[in-house]
Amino acid sequence: MSSYTADEMMAVAAARRLRDGTVCFVGIGLPSVAANLARRTHAPGCVLVYESGTIGAKPQRLPLSIGDGELAETADAVVSVPEMFGYWLQGGRIDVGFLGAAQIDRFGNLNSTVIGDYDSPTVRLPGGGGAPEIATGVRDVFVLLRHARRAFVEQLDFLTSVGDRVRVVVTDLGVLEPRGGELTLTAVHPSSSVEEAREATGWDLRVADDVQVSDPPTTRELLALRALEVAA
């Protein structure tokens, strides 16, 4: 049980930060894994809200899309998309929102729109979706992003979502938190190092004096995580 992947470490590190009873705005992929893992371990009262309109969804397996039928079937309520973004997200009722991105800067600002110039892009990304409003509508933004120099950049190609409410960035190498207005490495995962994180960051990464080493996933966490994945 002691071996685990970098993705598993990311999911576990993110899940641990969700307190019981937290209302989470969840997207598909790692955020959904993390939030569902939290519900199955230390935070059974964690409330999952998917932007497709399902409030209080309790999926048994990991949904493959935010509009998975099981989300509607197990939800406390299903609302329209305009209501979800108006009354629920903009209404200020969500505690934590998860975001990913193609690029992040030292202030937590995110780009999920385009690489290169907007009008003649190198890579046209899918776009902001719900991210711009998640970034300003929830109390705390959690970013999940694999650490790489092309992702952790000095200058975004496009600012899709503002970083004001980013409280933590969990990567496959460690954990960054805003300290004095700038993302600072506050923990590294057991398989990584401060040096590796610095190398994978496109700016001169600040490191906290008290930088921690993340606890590796426990057996309970890994069992719960793999049970989720097997079901899916």
Next chain:
Amino acid sequence: MSSYTADEMMAVAAARRLRDGTVCFVGIGLPSVAANLARRTHAPGCVLVYESGTIGAKPQRLPLSIGDGELAETADAVVSVPEMFGYWLQGGRIDVGFLGAAQIDRFGNLNSTVIGDYDSPTVRLPGGGGAPEIATGVRDVFVLLRHARRAFVEQLDFLTSVGDRVRVVVTDLGVLEPRGGELTLTAVHPSSSVEEAREATGWDLRVADDVQVSDPPTTRELLALRALEVAA
């Protein structure tokens, strides 16, 4: 069957003006009687929309309030009140809206707010409710109002709803329609006369050259009307 009340004549005269398939925004009282009568006689496809949110209600008995449970049970859809006023009324989907009032002027403007001065009123009326938006949101406004000098006034004490879309005013004495921008008597009911209508109007009432006499309620109309009332 030849005897009938003035209210019955009003309801019948209003009902006759509803074509089959018309979507009507209906309030309680005479408008509800007229619309339900139309559904039971010449216009079975008339769609009743009540401001409480019930769309396509098909009550067997006359509802006593716009929120009557039977309206919800027989409706095609029940929507929230914000949706009713936003997507349906303001959305421009309603053909005919019925209005009553305490006062009307020659332009079809209506007062349902106050008699006397607003700040120290002689009579504080219930207020506009849905009327201001019905007056501007539907294609055609039908006004139902008993004819009296205190109601048909030279000058409103308060303008609650604008008269631009008033197409007909049905009273217990006759029918008024806008001609050249001013409400003009176009028909009198059999039991009434042009003179009586003039007497009961607080301004110098124009009378159409071709003023008609309303057909009295038919036996079929009266039977349907009384069946509705008995059920209620």
Next chain:
Amino acid sequence: MAELLTLAEAVSQHVRDGDVVALEGFTHLIPHAAGHELIRQRRRELTLVRMTPDIVYDQLIGMGCARKLVFSWGGNPGVGSLHRLRDAVEHGWPVPLELEEHSHAGMAAAYAAGAANLPFGVVRGYVGTDLPSHTRVRRVTCPFTGGELAAVAAHRPDVGIVHAQQADRSGNVQLWGIAGVQKETVLASARSIVTVEEIVDGLEPRPGAVVLPSWVVDAVCCVPGGARPSYAHGYYERDNEFYVAWDAISRDRDTFSEWMREHVLAEVHA
């Protein structure tokens, strides 16, 4: 998470003198019992908000609980005037009542804006009427078309109070039938109280149901019959005779006061 409280506890904990309080219910599920508890606890100087103030607001006003009414239609549906409302407006009895008057569309948009955490709602309306000079409505210009529309300030009551058919033991609420503006009222308010017909083990999904998760409600109180004399779809019918009877009860100050003493103030609520 909603706490399960008695109605007396909920009103005592959540409603203060001077609060802006919306007890909503559009012809259905009108929270009469909660209004009576406000009267028994002698709340004063309230700003009462409601699209369609009817009997329970007449009672609150007649008992001197309110200093201001924000509304769009104040009458006894199918019967006539609210005599206590009229007496307060026309003669200042028992205390003067300030009015802020809207149309239904304006009130609905104001609640919806409040629920969506927007400072104002936009409606086509009010134009050409005398309402704007007597209410809180301003003009807003469409930045695309240049067209002028009416803006209403969002409703953000201190306390929203509604009645529903059911809650579960965790405080999740479900109501069905005509749903009015109850969802918006709860979501627009800083605090909320929901009275329910019954507490059930689980909420069964129903056509047309509105669900309010426990985490957007502050207090849930089990008050069977809490909407009477209005109705609760699936539980009891509207007491139409009482609406008619209220006309005579409320017409005279002494008759009204005596009736309230006997039927509301004397009532001891669990």
Next chain:
Amino acid sequence: MAELLTLAEAVSQHVRDGDVVALEGFTHLIPHAAGHELIRQRRRELTLVRMTPDIVYDQLIGMGCARKLVFSWGGNPGVGSLHRLRDAVEHGWPVPLELEEHSHAGMAAAYAAGAANLPFGVVRGYVGTDLPSHTRVRRVTCPFTGGELAAVAAHRPDVGIVHAQQADRSGNVQLWGIAGVQKETVLASARSIVTVEEIVDGLEPRPGAVVLPSWVVDAVCCVPGGARPSYAHGYYERDNEFYVAWDAISRDRDTFSEWMREHVLAEVHA
């Protein structure tokens, strides 16, 4: 009143070259069959509107039906990029594609404004991002608080197209499960087409159902499986394998064109 038409008739009667067309479906009930009919009838110069353009929009774009895309998230959910969308934006193949890009909240507010016959919707958002310089969003000032908010122009498509589970013989439509912005799409559009899984004798009320009365719909077409490879709650599941397979099919222009010829253009629709 909605007419019961074949899909070919409905598209032929209601969709013209150059129209603004919204085929909506938020992860569920995506009107694939209707999109294929647009392709078969070789509609050109369309402005395509959708919050979450995915495979069917990739197909429409790759087949040269669109000159502009109005959207908030364009990807293959859980898989990656839309290669035909990227090819059109990055290389102008087969024709250049103009983008008008929003956030989900902005798109949802724009549909809701359109449905409510308002010229604009108001959202908190867009502030501080690079979106405003690349899209149709303006500032609006709250006339009460002086606060600045974002205004989005209402969506008023020429044609709104959605898929639902059922219609009755009069053309009343019912859909359930995740309802997305389908109601708003139909109500905001000048004309509307609804494809359905089946025509039933009567619509049975269901929890969470959205009902569109016949008189707000122009054409109803019975197209069983019309949402495949997306899903229809209660009818069939999402074909997740096809979403994955689409990545390879769409990556190459020739492979894509061949697949479309074989699977869409060759298909004769009733």
